[in-house]
Amino acid sequence: MENILYPLEYKKIVHHVRLYNRVLVEKHLNEYGFQIVKTIGVSFLKEKHNRYKILKYISEKIADRFPQLSNNMIIIAKKTSQY
Numbered sequence: 001m002e003n004i005l006y007p008l009e010y011k012k013i014v015h016h017v018r019l020y021n022r023v024l025v026e027k028h029l030n031e032y033g034f035q036i037v038k039t040i041g042v043s044f045l046k047e048k049h050n051r052y053k054i055l056k057y058i059s060e061k062i063a064d065r066f067p068q069l070s071n072n073m074i075i076i077a078k079k080t081s082q083y
Contacts, residue, residue: 022068025075033081041070 020028026036041063043050050056063070 022073022075025073029075029077033079034077035080037076037078039067040064040074040076041067042072042074044070046071 022039026039029036043059044062044066045055045059049059067073
């Protein structure tokens with residue numbers, strides 16, 4: 001289970017190091033007194049595919065259903081307690 005919470009770091013072409021996955025960022029937000037309202041996937045396929053309506057539609061639907069597989073995520077949370 002520890003491997004899922006702390007995945008290996010890797011670099012993308014733009015040299016952005018991703019340290020979090022959905023489980024870990026939600027866990028940290030909960031530890032600091034935030035309640036997760038919603039997790040949204042931004043895009044599943046690369047941006048260049050969005051020029052095709054059907055691929056954009058498929059990408060958005062997959063991102064909505066499986067935000068953890070998306071290129072980016074938006075996590076909406078509200079503060080519930082003082083830390």
